[in-house]
Amino acid sequence: MPYRGVLPSMALLLAFSGFPVHTGVPPDMGMPYHKEAAVASSVHQEKDRTAPTLSMLRKKHADIFKMCGPHTRQIALTFDDVPDSRYTPQVLDILRANGIKATFFIVGRRAEKHPGIIRRIVREGHAIGNHSYTHPDFRKATPERFRRQITKTERILQTSAGFRPKLIRPPYGEITEPQIQWARRHGYMIVNWNVDSLDWKGLSKTQIQRNVIPATGPGSIILMHAGGGQSSNLRGTVQALPGLIRSLKARGYQFVTVPRLLHTSERR
Known part of the structure; x- marks a missing residue:
């Protein structure tokens, strides 16, 4: 998958934690490796070690940084990296056939290409959130780039959906404290997940169901995908x-949108 480039060795951690675990960033192999680069890399790694972890940030900013909802029989299906013309319509068809409302996290660059699908998502009663414009790792983004990624996607969604969403899902689930503070000042809510289907790996129907069903509990937010690049394979998602x-449903869970699960507004 072009977007979720997680190290294979971390798959087990992802399955249990529900979000990527930061293991440091290797030096840029495209740059000359000299003394100054080595010093800069060392400083960067030291900053990574002293920066708050995602777990620490969630606890500190628990009012606006969520990974699950209240302990009720309600759960939320969420779909990242949308829209695309291959998988998003199929997922929407299945949701409509089953009377399910879900939440779609929109990549702005793709929304520009498929405004009609955005309108369909909203028209059929699903919620939407901001998933950046080009899906970068926010940990590596300057403050200016981070803000542009959010506001540019907002402007696109204002045109196609008719409003600016309150929810932000950071790509890879990664975000920094200054970015959370900016989101707080501007009235956003950060939403990650606590059940990861790992469907972006091109898993089979059975594998995806095994990743999701036993891990789902009261208030769960489930991460799936309904869009991707040309090389992506989400057939397992559609089948599962x-x-x-x-x-x-047979276990007594009611599917709701993330705004309803978290008792918040969809719109900013």
Whole structure:
């Protein structure tokens, strides 16, 4: 997958934690490696060690940084990296057939290409959130680039959906404290997840259902995907979704949008 480039060795951690774990960033292999670069890399790694972890940030900013909802029988299906013309319409068809409302986190560059799909998402009663314009790792973004990624996508969604969403899902689940503070000042809510389907890996229907169904509990926010690049394979997602919905309904769960789960507004 072009967007979720997580190290294979971290797959087990991802399955249990529900979000990527930061292991440091290797030096840029495209740059000359000299003494100054080595010093800069060392300083960067030291900053990484002293920076708050995602767990620490969630606890400190628990009012606006969420990974799950209240302990009720309500749960939320969420779909990242949308829209695209291959998988997003299929997922929407399945949700409509099952009477399910979900939450779609929109990549601005893709929304520019498929405004009609954005309008369909909103028209059919689903919620939307901001997933950046080009899906960068926010940890590596300057303050200016971070703000542009959010505000540019907002302007696109204002045109296609008719409003600016309150929810932000940072790509890879990664965000820094200054970025959270900016989001707070401007009335946003950060939403990650606590159940990861790992469907971006091109997993089979059975593998995806095994990743999601046993891990889902009261108030869970489930991460899936309904869009991707040309090399992405989300056929397993499309195949797994009907059975996954039936199984979780049979366990007594009610599917709701993230704004409803978190008792917040969809719009900023």
